[in-house]
Amino acid sequence: MTIKPANLSDPAVRAFVTAVNSHDREGLLHLLAPGATMADDGRDRELDQWIEDEIFSSNGHMEVENESDGGRALRARYRNDTYGEMSTQWRFTVDDEGQISRFETGQA
Incomplete structure (x- = not known):
């Protein structure tokens, strides 16, 4: 069973998933706080390059x-054209302005 993005509890996370699934680069970048960081499988990555490679140029999608x-904190089936589909976990840190200052993802 999946949770529709519109039914996710946290507004910033809801907007993040919606932006990923609709391939809305501008919308996603607007959600990120200045200096936002991220990690994939426990290793910090360069945020802009990761977003380009793992989401936008490879048609990323979260269920x-x-x-x-x-x-x-989410558990999601994530798929893209590079790696196919996998079970993933996501954790978001949201600042006082409602922007995502950090997210961490990896295989679940």
Whole structure:
């Protein structure tokens, strides 16, 4: 069973998933706080390059299976043209302005 993006609890995370799934680069970048960081499988990555490679140039898509921590932790089936589909986990840090200052993802 999946959770529709519109039903996700945290507004910033909801907007992130919606932007990924609609391939809305401008919308996604608007959600990120200045100086935002990210990690993939426990290793910090260069945010802009990761977003380009893993989301936009490879048609990334998230199907959220569950959420916890007030909607800031997700388990999702993630697929893109590079790696196919895999079970992933996501954790988001949202600042006081409602922007994502960090996200971490990796295989679940």
